[in-house]
Amino acid sequence: MLSLYIHIPFCKKKCSYCDFFIAPVDKIDEKKTFIGKYNKSLLNQIDYYSKIFANEKIKTIYFGGGTPLLLGKENIFNIINNLLENFDLSNCEEINFELNPDPFDEVLDFIDSFNKTYFNFFRIRYSFGIQSLNDEVLKYTNRNYYYNTLISFIRTLTDYKQVNNVFNFDFIAFGAIDDFGNWLPDYKKKFLSDFIFSGFADSFSIYTLELFPGSVMYSNYTSNNEKVYQEFDNFKKILMNSGYKRYEISNFEISGKRSLHNMIYWNMGQYLGLGMGASSFLYRDYADQIFKKLNTEIKAVRFENTKNWKFFFENKFYDYKNIFEMKKNDLLVDKFFMGLRTKEGLQNFEKFDDVLVENWQDIKKELEINNFMKTKDGRTFLKSKGMDVYNDIISKFLKYI
Incomplete structure (x- = not known):
């Protein structure tokens, strides 16, 4: 089975902390024409893969960006219909959309329309990029x-x-904390606590x-790491005291509501990246259908799509430099690195011996x-305290990253 990540590289304007590939x-002059050309090439890439992986079963789908809704509701629906025609979505476990709460009338209309049109999907996950209440x-x-505006949006949802x-609701700990450890005034903190405690949100990132x-x-702001981690810790405590479980370093869920698509990444499942700059990961049997005659030592392939607009519009999809x-040890490093991010951790820790320090x-x-x-029933995982210092722990174990 494959999962699909679909990159929509458009935003109204670029956030000052963002280093993602977005336009x-x-x-952009002639916005509709430019976005239309991108949509056409995206459909061409889907058609290209549909010939290689005809009727392949799709496990999860994720529309990310950028701001996917800037592609237009009709174009997104057209992509879904195209996927339905070319792949087997009958067992698709989850479809995801990243959404920004602006303008929220358009976002609400999209949710309402998508829910009504594609109600047969087993799970439709909407991830709202709130980022901060400050x-x-x-x-x-x-x-x-x-x-x-955010309060009105959340209440209307x-x-x-x-x-x-x-x-799902996305936040970033920016470290905007005063000398007394407050990152929000009391009335905002109360709203946030009440909102979290209500259980309306299924998960938080x-x-x-x-x-x-x-x-x-990056070039004009000095981040205070101590305050960043303090803000994260404050948020984490509110979530965990309200019954949310930490299932990955940055992610918290009501039981059973985790992101199934993101678990594909952390569990080293296969996925195809569609759209400019999107990344893919395939094991040998699948990768060999794209990159013919792989060396026998190759176990899997990671690759990226081009970030050159001209090339993408000409249907030259791959960035051959990336x-x-x-090989075996490369795969072991990635499995170790990714697996320890999750609360399930790693089975049979000793199998990573070749890439670990003596x-x-x-x-x-x-x-x-x-x-x-902690190790239990042959599975080793980080406790919440360990997740907080994940980078330090990883660097202790691995010979190289």
Whole structure:
């Protein structure tokens, strides 16, 4: 089975912390024509893969970006119908959409229309990019809404949720904390606590601010890591005290409401990236259908699509400089790296011996004694305390990353 990630690289404008491959539409002349050309090439790529993987069973689908809704509701529906015609979606476990709460009337209309048109999907997951309730942060990071707008949006959402929907809410810990450890005034903190405690949200994704080249903030903003982690910890405690379970470093769920698509990444499942800049991961049998005559030592392939608009519009989809042929140890490193992110952790820790430092058993024992890690029924996983220092723990174990 395959999962599909579909990248829509358009935003109204680029957030100052963002280093993703996106095109701000406020800087594009002839927006409709340009977006139309992208949609056409995206459909061509789906057609290309449908010939290679005819009638392949699809496990999950994820529309990400960017802001997928900027492609247009009709175009998104057309993509879904195209996938239904070319692949087997009868056992699709989840379809996902990243949505920004702006303008929220369009978002609500999309949810309502999609729910009614594709009600047969087993699970429809909508992930709302809230990011912050702090107006100063929202303004500084180039978001197009403020606290009062968000509150109205969240309250209105209650009328649109149906039984097969999962509502996820994304936040970022920016470290906007004062000397007393507050990142929100009391009335906003109360709203957030009441909202979380209500259980209306099925899951939350809470990320710590990380800045990379390509973002505006990378060159002109100094992040205070201590305050970032303090804000994350404050948020985490509210979630866990309200009954949400931490199923991955940055993700919390009401039992059974985790992102099935994201679990594909963390469990090293296969996925195809569609659209510019999208990444794919395929095991040898599948990859060999695209990249013929792979070396016998190759176990899997990671590859990216081009980020060149001209090439993509000409249906030249791959970036041949970003094709990584993975041998046994490459695969072990990735499985170790990804598996320890989740609460399930890793089965048979010792099978990673070839990529671990010589004294890994001593390190593991010390971490278990100090309550960072636990082994039960042959499965080793990080406790919440360990997840908080995941990067440090990974660097202790692996010979190379």
